[in-house]
Amino acid sequence: MKKVIFILVMVVALGLISCKETLSNKSEDTTCYNKKDTVSDMLKNTISPKEKGIQLMGDSLISDGNFIDKINTTCVSGGDLEISDSYKMKCEFFKIKFIYENLNGINNEVIQNFKNINYSIKQSKETSDADDFVIKNLILKKEGVLTDSIRMYSYENYIEALAQKNEYFYIKDNNLWILKFNIDEDGVNVVDWHRFTVNDGGKIILEEN
Numbered sequence: 001m002k003k004v005i006f007i008l009v010m011v012v013a014l015g016l017i018s019c020k021e022t023l024s025n026k027s028e029d030t031t032c033y034n035k036k037d038t039v040s041d042m043l044k045n046t047i048s049p050k051e052k053g054i055q056l057m058g059d060s061l062i063s064d065g066n067f068i069d070k071i072n073t074t075c076v077s078g079g080d081l082e083i084s085d086s087y088k089m090k091c092e093f094f095k096i097k098f099i100y101e102n103l104n105g106i107n108n109e110v111i112q113n114f115k116n117i118n119y120s121i122k123q124s125k126e127t128s129d130a131d132d133f134v135i136k137n138l139i140l141k142k143e144g145v146l147t148d149s150i151r152m153y154s155y156e157n158y159i160e161a162l163a164q165k166n167e168y169f170y171i172k173d174n175n176l177w178i179l180k181f182n183i184d185e186d187g188v189n190v191v192d193w194h195r196f197t198v199n200d201g202g203k204i205i206l207e208e209n
Contacts (some may be wrong), residue, residue, distance in 0.1 A: 026060035033139060056111040056121060059098035062170035063177045068193045069143025077187035093188045100168055103153055104134045114174055117142050117202045121153070130165070138169070138176065140202045151179050165191075174198040193206075 075091035083153045088094040103121065111119040117140055124135040136153040139146065152169040161185035170177045180192040195208035 003111075005161060011154060019113050026179070035082075036193070040190055044078045056103070056106070057172065058100070058168060058170035059096045060172070061096055062168055062179050063172065063175070063195070064149060068179060068190055069096070071181070071188055071190050075188035077185065091188060096168070100166075103136055104155070109140075114198075115200060117147070117174075117198060119171065119198075124151060126151065128154075132157040138171075140198060140204070142202040148198075148204045150176075150178075150196070150204050152176070176204070 041088065070092040077087065106121055107123045109121050111121055113119070114182050120141070122137050122139045124137045126134075126135050128135065133156040134154065134155075135151060138152045139192050140148045149182045154165065154167040156165040156203050158164065161184070163182060166180070166182070168179045174197055176196040176198065178192075178194050178196070179190065181190050183189075190205060195205060196204050198204055199205050
């Protein structure tokens, strides 16, 4: 029963963090969606073709080093993670509004063309030992020729371990930030954070970690 509750909690935490939360009479409201809707339906309805280019960039908070530092200090759960309204209010991670799970069904989509280099998101051929996983790569092409690629988004759910491994990203012009983090019963914790740039030849260069 504990495993089922944890899995449901993770879906709410990562898939629905952009929904509006309300507090009534000082009691915590953890319901923010119509129970008749499936999670898949809700994710489909959050992105429109007109906004797709912007949506594929990720959340700008991923580029903020101060924000990243605060995740480990504000998101400790004490070994028994329960994602309630009070936990979301103290944990900096839940300031992220971009729903990365929208990317799960996207493949071979162009994110942008910057300085004649095409940036696109593509399903990775890489596999995982997780019970459920999605891995996406950033693909760079110049004049139709592949110049570089990097893993930039992932979701790996380990049911027995009650844990998830994730990667989120943000792209602005030729800058790329990638955040690697885990979620388990101890809370949300940062594993790695890197900033990259893409040079004029379409090669990815590590700038900061």
